[in-house]
Amino acid sequence: MSPELINLIIQATFESLYMVGIAALLGTAFGLPLGVFLATSRKGELFAAPIVNRVLGIVVNATRSTPFIILVVAIIPFTRLIAGTSIGSSAAIVPLTIASTPFIARLVEAAIREVDGGLIETASSFGASPLQIVFKVLIPEALPGLLLALTLAVVSLLGYSAMVGAVGGGGLGDLGIRYGYQRFMPEMMLAVVVVLIALVQLVQSAGDYLARRVNRRLRHR
Amino acid sequence: MNAYQSLAIGQPIERLEAIPPAVDAMVRFEGISKTYPAYRGKPGVNALQTIDFAIPRGSITGVIGRSGAGKSSLVRLINGLEKPTTGRVIVDGRDISALTGRALRLAQRSIGMIFQHFNLLSSRTAADNIALPLEIAGWAKADIKARVTELLALVGIADKHDRYPSELSGGQKQRVGIARALATRPSVLLSDEATSALDPQTTRAILDLLANINRELGVTIVLITHEMSVVRQLAKEVVVLDAGHVVESGHVADIFTHPKHPITQSFLAEAIGDSLPVSLASRIVPEPSAGGHAVIRIQVDGAGAGDTLVARLAREIGRDVSLLSARIDEVGGQHVGSLVLGIPLGVSSGADAVTRTLAFMSRHQFPAEHLGYVA
Numbered sequence: 330m331s332p333e334l335i336n337l338i339i340q341a342t343f344e345s346l347y348m349v350g351i352a353a354l355l356g357t358a359f360g361l362p363l364g365v366f367l368a369t370s371r372k373g374e375l376f377a378a379p380i381v382n383r384v385l386g387i388v389v390n391a392t393r394s395t396p397f398i399i400l401v402v403a404i405i406p407f408t409r410l411i412a413g414t415s416i417g418s419s420a421a422i423v424p425l426t427i428a429s430t431p432f433i434a435r436l437v438e439a440a441i442r443e444v445d446g447g448l449i450e451t452a453s454s455f456g457a458s459p460l461q462i463v464f465k466v467l468i469p470e471a472l473p474g475l476l477l478a479l480t481l482a483v484v485s486l487l488g489y490s491a492m493v494g495a496v497g498g499g500g501l502g503d504l505g506i507r508y509g510y511q512r513f514m515p516e517m518m519l520a521v522v523v524v525l526i527a528l529v530q531l532v533q534s535a536g537d538y539l540a541r542r543v544n545r546r547l548r549h550r
Numbered sequence: 551m552n553a554y555q556s557l558a559i560g561q562p563i564e565r566l567e568a569i570p571p572a573v574d575a576m577v578r579f580e581g582i583s584k585t586y587p588a589y590r591g592k593p594g595v596n597a598l599q600t601i602d603f604a605i606p607r608g609s610i611t612g613v614i615g616r617s618g619a620g621k622s623s624l625v626r627l628i629n630g631l632e633k634p635t636t637g638r639v640i641v642d643g644r645d646i647s648a649l650t651g652r653a654l655r656l657a658q659r660s661i662g663m664i665f666q667h668f669n670l671l672s673s674r675t676a677a678d679n680i681a682l683p684l685e686i687a688g689w690a691k692a693d694i695k696a697r698v699t700e701l702l703a704l705v706g707i708a709d710k711h712d713r714y715p716s717e718l719s720g721g722q723k724q725r726v727g728i729a730r731a732l733a734t735r736p737s738v739l740l741s742d743e744a745t746s747a748l749d750p751q752t753t754r755a756i757l758d759l760l761a762n763i764n765r766e767l768g769v770t771i772v773l774i775t776h777e778m779s780v781v782r783q784l785a786k787e788v789v790v791l792d793a794g795h796v797v798e799s800g801h802v803a804d805i806f807t808h809p810k811h812p813i814t815q816s817f818l819a820e821a822i823g824d825s826l827p828v829s830l831a832s833r834i835v836p837e838p839s840a841g842g843h844a845v846i847r848i849q850v851d852g853a854g855a856g857d858t859l860v861a862r863l864a865r866e867i868g869r870d871v872s873l874l875s876a877r878i879d880e881v882g883g884q885h886v887g888s889l890v891l892g893i894p895l896g897v898s899s900g901a902d903a904v905t906r907t908l909a910f911m912s913r914h915q916f917p918a919e920h921l922g923y924v925a
Contacts, residue, residue, distance in 0.1 A: 455658060455734065456683070
């Protein structure tokens with residue numbers, strides 16, 4: 330493989346990491362509070378707001394059921410509004426964030442719901458405010474689950490990022506389609522797939538390791 | 551069958567004046583009822599009805615009842631985790647049922663609570679679990695550190711400072727729970743079935759610890775339990791709850807030496823075991839046989855229970871009385887239990903000996919019962 334092609338792969342890898350990294354950060358920034366709210370706002374819960382909970386649930390489901398490639402195209406005007414352009418890696422971060430936020434929110438909700446309800450009652454019993462309960466009880470106790478959720482989100486984002494090539498987003502998926510598929514360069518396709526597999530493997534291992542590190546539940550048994 | 555067993559379960563017995571209104575109350579329930587509305591197809595529940603009683607300051611008060619009697623609702627009214635449907639709950643002179651938001655959270659700092667399943671944060675060490683209520687109350691780091699060290703020593707696990715709950719035994723976890731509940735120097739400690747998940751030996755140790763805390767710190771302790779043994783070992787006052795009603799309340803010794811309500815009687819029966827040993831029960835027959843014994847069970851309680859009873863009976867009827875089975879326990883400092891005696895029938899029918907035994911017991915006010923005969 331020529332040095333030019335190798336350079337292309339390296340450049341595409343960085344584009345992918347850039348898109349996925351920023352989208353994961355933003356998706357977490359929006360998805361974490363949304364997920365915590367979804368997990369604590371049903372009737373009788375910490376931030377009880379059943380109607381808001383229902384509405385947000387519907388919005389989250391709607392976003393999640395829209396195929397990503399359609400979402401990318403459908404929100405082009407919005408992307409242009411936010412990023413100033415609808416083309417390129419930076420612009421691609423907008424649809425990636427919008428797709429990952431509800432996904433992360435649902436994973437966060439599941440992780441938070443795993444926390445024993447008795448702990449919420451306990452913290453309430455010594456006068457903790459709802460926000461103190463979130464930051465001192467729910468999030469620390471759900472941390473292993475939250476880290477695994479985030480890992481899953483990053484892996485999914487790597488998959489999504491391959492599709493933003495369709496709107497000129499760049500990255501590994503774009504490279505694979507333009508060179509590997511459209512120009513019949515199987516070795517390029519292979520290289521892209523190998524790099525993606527390595528990335529997913531790396532992310533998953535790191536996530537598993539961190540989740541195990543912070544899990545005090547069964548560690549010393 | 552005694553007269554009280556004909557009472558409908560849940561019907562209150564007029565004995566509430568056992569705790570006089572003038573008593574210095576730490577917790578006072580005034581006209582409390584608690585109803586859970588119907589929700590998602592489940593019918594509404596009247597968890598508590600017409601609850602009026604006081605928990606004396608500095609006491610250890612047991613609240614005993616079967617599951618579903620309303621114990622958990624009752625205890626959660628004390629620390630404001632639940633609101634009464636009607637009535638007021640006065641804790642240390644303050645109507646906690648009227649407080650909300652920040653005022654309630656401040657009041658909750660003076661009421662500690664421990665739980666059946668300990669409810670420790672798995673992500674925090676023993677020390678950090680104890681520190682949690684102090685962090686929430688906004689204590690300075692150095693003060694928290696000193697207080698936590700003090701509390702770990704108080705509950706006897708100073709060496710477990712950096713251990714996570716997963717590395718602690720059940721008894722040690724509950725000690726952490728107790729230390730955490732006491733962290734903010736509360737005046738009331740609520741215990742919700744705190745020993746129900748522990749083995750008998752550990753239960754004993756935890757109850758001793760609670761007794762020490764009550765004695766040394768003067769903390770009023772409210773024990774929710776379904777186990778008679780817990781009330782017996784620790785409490786001085788008891789409230790018997792059944793189907794949302796207080797059916798009896800007063801000093802443990804009074805209530806359990808003269809139980810009036812069937813529920814109270816059944817708790818006592820469990821504690822002292824009024825059932826006969828199987829080997830004896832299987833030998834009892836309805837008809838006497840020559841050279842056999844009449845079997846008589848005597849309930850003993852209160853003053854001088856049984857001390858010299860058997861000897862005096864033997865003198866009275868002029869026969870060697872044998873002790874077939876006995877179970878005597880201490881409830882609130884009083885002896886209660888049952889003796890099963892064998893009265894030798896001799897060559898005559900022995901009916902006379904049985905009659906004289908029952909008369910003797912009746913004269914000394916020990917309930918006695920003729921169960922039958924053994925060969």
